[in-house]
Amino acid sequence: MRTLATAVLILLTGGAFAATEASELQSLRGQLKKAQDAEDKPAIIELSRRIVEIAPKDSETWDTLAQTQLESEELDGLERTLDAWQKAFPRAPAAIEDFRAGLCFKRKDYQCAEQHWLAFIATKPPRADAATDYDNLAEASAAQARWADHAAYRTKAIAAQDTAARRVLRAVALLRLHNWEAAYADMAKANKMDATNPKVKEWLPEFERLQKFLPQIRTLDAQIAKSPNDPALAGLLLERARVLTLAGRPLLAIDDAEYAFKLQPASMRARIQLAEALLDAGQADDAAKLDVDRYLRRGEDKPAMAGPSRGGHVSDEALQELGRLDARLSANPKDADALVARAKVLRELRQFTLALADANAALAIDDKSAAAHFEAAQDLDGLDRQTEALLHARIATELDPNNSNMWFFRGVLERQRADFAGAVASQTRSIEISESLGALSEREQCQRRMGKTAEADADLRRIQELKARE
Helix, strand or coil: CHHHHHHHHHHHHHHHHHHHHHHHHHHHHHHHHHHHHCCCHHHHHHHHHHHHHHCCCCHHHHHHHHHHHHHCCCHHHHHHHHHHHHHCCCCCCCHHHHHHHHHHHHCCCHHHHHHHHHHHHCCCCCHHHHHHHHHHHHHHHHHCCCHHHHHHHHHHHHHHCCCHHHHHHHHHHHHHCCCHHHHHHHHHHHHHHCCCCHHHHHHHHHHHHHHCCHHHHHHHHHHHHHCCCCCCHHHHHHHHHHHHHHCCCHHHHHHHHHHHHHHCCCCHHHHHHHHHHHHHCCCHHHHHCCCCCCCCCCCCCCCCCCCCCCCCCCCHHHHHHHHHHHHHHHHCCCCHHHHHHHHHHHHHCCCHHHHHHHHHHHHHHCCCCHHHHHHHHHHHHHCCCHHHHHHHHHHHHHHCCCCHHHHHHHHHHHHHCCCHHHHHHHHHHHHHHCCCHHHHHHHHHHHHHCCCHHHHHHHHHHHHHHHHHC
């Protein structure tokens, strides 16, 4: 009898626990629904976790928990969730592979992501889910610059579920491979499928713009294909990079300019073109690694902002001059005059760090070069290092005392340091060598600062006389 009573007590107690557990689950599920309606992700995560602790076979709530952690980028928590979810089932749900892939992708472990997405697709999910994961695989390939795989995964996504947006994405992928005909065929198909699709509306004008440049690009494609080992290859790549930059395709320009720069790491033209394409693509940090900043002078004389530039580009004249000077320096690395000339071009492009490096290289070859000291002075001034700039300007005027421009610039630097007497003396020397409005104006300002009103008024009258003759 005692044994029977114990058994009955256990059954009653178990029933009570089950009832309590069911009541708690019902309450938690109600709270979870409210949290989802409010998009309260921390609450969703906490409530989902509590539910699966009570009901570990509840795959739907495991899915909710994992998805919310992925969206919230709680990556360590997501990893623990996936491990616990897998342990709760004798045969792990296929969705775990999908989430593990997403976790790896967030951590930028693209090979791991690819492995898990392919494993998920192998479970034969619905076609829409397979298409989405082929999209994801394409993104992972792009992150690794595996452009052929990128296009191949776009093709598989279309095979799983064809949409206008996926046609556009494959068209863009085919551009990266220079497969122009196939890319334009996909774009036309996408436009026919759904002209109102946001991706179609975004990219159709871009394809129309590029089309104007295709004849030039195809000509260069053919020349490059015939010259894989030709010494002229870097030059051809830079020509094509230039066309692609003007066509508004900075990522394609980066590919060519990067290869050219790899072939000729001393080429300043390649460096500038690569940096310009990086700036156009919104990759200012990568351009900075080349010592090129966002103030690179463009057609409209504006700093480059993030995203593709529409405000002009580095002038053809500047690029051609850099290329010519690169060639001179390739033939003779000790050509100090070429280094000074290249520094001047870089300074005009507002790239003072690179310009100063060339000026210093010229001075290392010939420290008696007035032109190199003058260039260094201007570059240092551009870098707001006026004290050093004045030192080089003084040396330049000592080495070339009959250069009015050098005296003028020295006077400007002296005026900036409030050495008005020195500035007046320098501008007077500049005027004696070759009278100019700039030097007269500088001297007039300095004389007024010194209280020499009569002398300043005389300079002002002379300025007015010269202006009247113009």
